[in-house]
Amino acid sequence: MNRKLKAIDELLDGLNRSVGAHYHWLVQAFKIIAKHERNLEDVSSLEAHNFCQFGCWVNKHLATDTEDKGFLLTIHEKHIHVHEACRQLVESILQNEIQDSLFNDFEHALQGFVGAITCYQTHLLQLRISYDALTSLPLRRILDESFDKQVMDRSNGDLYVMILDIDHFKRINDTYGHVVGDEVLRAFAQKLQSSTRNYEPVYRFGGEEFIVILKAKNEAEAMAAGIRITRAIEHHQIMVGQYHIPVTVTSGLTRAVPGELLRMVLERADAAMYVGKQSGRNRCMFIDEQGSIERVVD
Ligand SMILES: Nc1nc2c(ncn2[C@@H]2O[C@H](COP(=O)(O)OP(=O)(O)OP(=O)(O)O)[C@@H](O)[C@H]2O)c(=O)[nH]1
Known part of the structure; x- marks a missing residue:
């Protein structure tokens, strides 16, 4: 298979898996609230975005990928926002100081994150269909x-x-x-x-x-x-x-x-x-x- 095509497939696969892992992370946040656990670093820590599987994936690619830096930087920024909004919301619930604005912030952050990922997936898929399915050569x-x-x-x-x-x-x-x-x-x-x-x-x-x-x-x-x-x-x-x-x-x-x-x-x-x-x-x-x-x- 063409090297570039292989790289696109690996990127899409890694991205999709990491997005999947973020659902697991969301469930963790619910657990913290339900069980009053505060020691899960990918939810409670100020650096939470660096500890989840998605954070590891995006950090790795930011360090090596030059072609897609623009997409990755936007995703990184939105990802940090999701973790921070979640951390603040969880804290406010645990301390019984619930603020509606924090729910709105979290929703807004999730939408921004999903939007940035969709943009990158669309870009990768468009790139992918520019390669021939039979020979793997660029079209x-x-x-x-x-x-x-x-x-x-x-x-x-x-x-x-x-x-x-x-x-x-x-x-x-x-x-x-x-x-x-x-x-x-x-x-x-x-x-x-x-x-x-x-x-x-x-x-x-x-x-x-x-x-x-x-x-x-x-x-x-x-x-x-x-x-x-x-x-x-x-x-x-x-x-x-x-x-x-x-x-x-x-x-x-x-x-x-x-x-x-x-x-x-x-x-x-x-x-x-x-x-x-x-x-x-x-x-x-x-x-x-x-x-x-x-x-x-x-
Ligand atoms: N199996 C297969 N055949 C293809 C594909 N794309 C084009 N063809 C065939 O390639 C053949 C090209 O034939 P022609 O344009 O007549 O040319 P040629 O027989 O190669 O002869 P010259 O070019 O004049 O040397 C046609 O029979 C097409 O059906 C493909 O993806 N797979």
């Missing part, structure tokens, strides 16, 4: 959202976009069936990821089309990367059950001119790929900004 939507930043962040060179389409994939489906076809796509995606460097993100563009973003100092370096990937696929046999299924790809490669829309870059790369399909497949075609197309050779 085009993630590229759409990050492309301008990727172009801006490039250093010491340019960004190149490579569109790859599996050759005669319909034949694979027709010969072995769709279920095997799906397995081939899954195995292909894994091979493609392992054939690229960790700074060369891979996306599922749709169907049997994929995109790789390359970083290179010049056209020659980009072409070398393009042919490296094409050959790595060609020399690898995909195994599904008892079948050994050779797969090749045809690709279109082009430079992303800074300021250019992703759509335009993709149209250019697609035109080059089309020429590659027409002229025999299993090849990488480079297209420059003027539309001149050449086959990349080893």
Whole structure:
């Protein structure tokens, strides 16, 4: 499974478990009131928010997670508020000095806490559906959202976009069936990821089309990367059950001119790929900004 997707699943799982644990905590608060116990630190202590399971979870992620810091800080703040409002309410009940405003404060704090968690869950779920269920690769939507930043962040060179389409994939489906076809796509995606460097993100563009973003100092370096990937696929046999299924790809490669829309870059790369399909497949075609197309050779 894609590393990012795994991290999202772990975050969602940890968050949901910790939220579940907060119901247990709420029951503890009732016990304190009913049994007049004052020694439960996750309810009675001034630092109560650090002692409950949710507090441990959020503190751990605040210390390590940089991407989601905004969400986590809001949740942390609302969580502290819940514990403090609860502590004050419990104290007032135990001392028989009940104040209605403390009930309102507690309700308000709980609503704020739940709202902040829902916001973060929605964010994580939206992120999750931006990954392909079959291959675990990020979908085009993630590229759409990050492309301008990727172009801006490039250093010491340019960004190149490579569109790859599996050759005669319909034949694979027709010969072995769709279920095997799906397995081939899954195995292909894994091979493609392992054939690229960790700074060369891979996306599922749709169907049997994929995109790789390359970083290179010049056209020659980009072409070398393009042919490296094409050959790595060609020399690898995909195994599904008892079948050994050779797969090749045809690709279109082009430079992303800074300021250019992703759509335009993709149209250019697609035109080059089309020429590659027409002229025999299993090849990488480079297209420059003027539309001149050449086959990349080893
Ligand atoms: N099993 C499976 N098949 C898919 C999936 N997405 C697209 N396909 C199939 O991929 C095939 C693509 O076929 P075509 O566009 O005709 O192209 P091709 O057979 O790969 O031939 P060329 O691209 O011309 O080399 C179609 O049969 C689609 O049904 C998928 O997720 N799973």
